[in-house]
Amino acid sequence: MTWSLTKLSKQIWFSHLRVTLAPQSTLFGYQFAGSMLHGALINALNVVDPKLCQTLLTAQDGSHPRAYFFIAPYLPKGEVIAQQPLSFEIKLFGHACEYLGAVVQSLFELQAIGLGNNRVPFSITHIELGSQGRWLTLFQRGQNDLLCPPQTTLADQLYTPFTCLAKKWHVRVETRSPLALTRSKNTLNSAPNLADLLFFIGNRLRALCDHFHSVDFSVMALLPKIEQQPSSPNTHFFVQKRHPDLAEKNHDLRGITGSWCYAIDASLIPWLQLGAALQVGKRANYGQGAYLLSWGILSE
Structure with a gap:
């Protein structure tokens, strides 16, 4: 299949x-x-x-x-x-x-x-x-x-933002809570490139499916292969100390906040919507990794 x-x-x-x-x-x-x-x-x-x-x-x-x-x-x-x-x-x-x-x-x-x-x-x-x-x-x-x-x-979280047949879309990502993103033991402290964000989305779906919905194929194999740097980044690395009297940094809430943009093909719309639904990165269990999407159509 x-x-x-x-x-x-x-x-x-x-x-x-x-x-x-x-x-x-x-x-x-x-x-x-x-x-x-x-x-x-x-x-x-x-x-x-x-x-x-x-x-x-x-x-x-x-x-x-x-x-x-x-x-x-x-x-x-x-x-x-x-x-x-x-x-x-x-x-x-x-x-x-x-x-x-x-x-x-x-x-x-x-x-x-x-x-x-x-x-x-x-x-x-x-x-x-x-x-x-x-x-x-x-x-x-x-x-x-x-x-x-x-x-x-x-699937009810995946939809075409506008009724049209546009192939190219402009998407703005705006965080709702800090995104704690780490790849290859490196913590990202600014807007991720598109390939990295898609990786975190796929990894989140894979982890949830592994524990709560059995599938007979690799979720990560569905990921589109694309490299693109974000445009118009307006981000900073946020740190919220939960326990100011403790030196243990693991108690802190950390992650990327702000906004950035990508120019994408229509086929990537569901992936970004999936990330908005599932939340991405560390501590998604506790409300981190949430973002909003807003859309525009790019002229050919």
């Missing part, structure tokens, strides 16, 4: 939730609040189903991917004032999608528990499901019904 990224993606269940909430008092934390959200999600899911929490969210070897991962809320200047909307995203890969109902239930338990060291209370205003570049509202505060989310696959 001739395999393609699209065929593989159609076989893999994938759910992408966006949760928007309104804190009832000022919430303090790190700018990239992955550790705060991780602890809160563990507490909430443990209330709903301790065994499921153990399966999806407990401590593991950092090299072991999780089928439940997230994009943490961003706290400008380390705080969000009362009633200011705050969003985070949860992603379920493969068999974890079977527990989508329990995960949604845990969000309402989280609402009762609160966020941060001070257990700041909040109200959930929206829960949405991402598919084909759009968001389907599952819950909205003030409405009684919680919609049953449809089943979606990884």
Whole structure:
């Protein structure tokens, strides 16, 4: 059988939730609040189903991917004032999608528990499901019904940005959380070339498939071979010290932040969208490696 990224993606269940909430008092934390959200999600899911929490969210070897991962809320200047909307995203890969109902239930338990060291209370205003570049509202505060989310696959994260037959595209990559990228033991501290980014995307998919979705071929063999340096880079290497009183650098959050661009063939669009969905690099389990894509068409 001739395999393609699209065929593989159609076989893999994938759910992408966006949760928007309104804190009832000022919430303090790190700018990239992955550790705060991780602890809160563990507490909430443990209330709903301790065994499921153990399966999806407990401590593991950092090299072991999780089928439940997230994009943490961003706290400008380390705080969000009362009633200011705050969003985070949860992603379920493969068999974890079977527990989508329990995960949604845990969000309402989280609402009762609160966020941060001070257990700041909040109200959930929206829960949405991402598919084909759009968001389907599952819950909205003030409405009684919680919609049953449809089943979606990884293929639902891959789509043509515009309805056209353009062969050449201009894509802008903008980080949502620091990208911790290391290849051949070398840490990247600026925008990656296209071949490296594709490698990290393929490696992330391979690792998830190895643990949560058996395939009978090499995922890395699907990777397109292309070399291209990024254009218009505007990046810096970000360091967020989680424990300022400790000398151990492994506690720090590190990675590339900012934006850069590539000129690509249409065939590469799904690969970059795949990376946006799965997140890339180290500590993706804890919210790192997330980025947004924006598109333009290049004239022939």
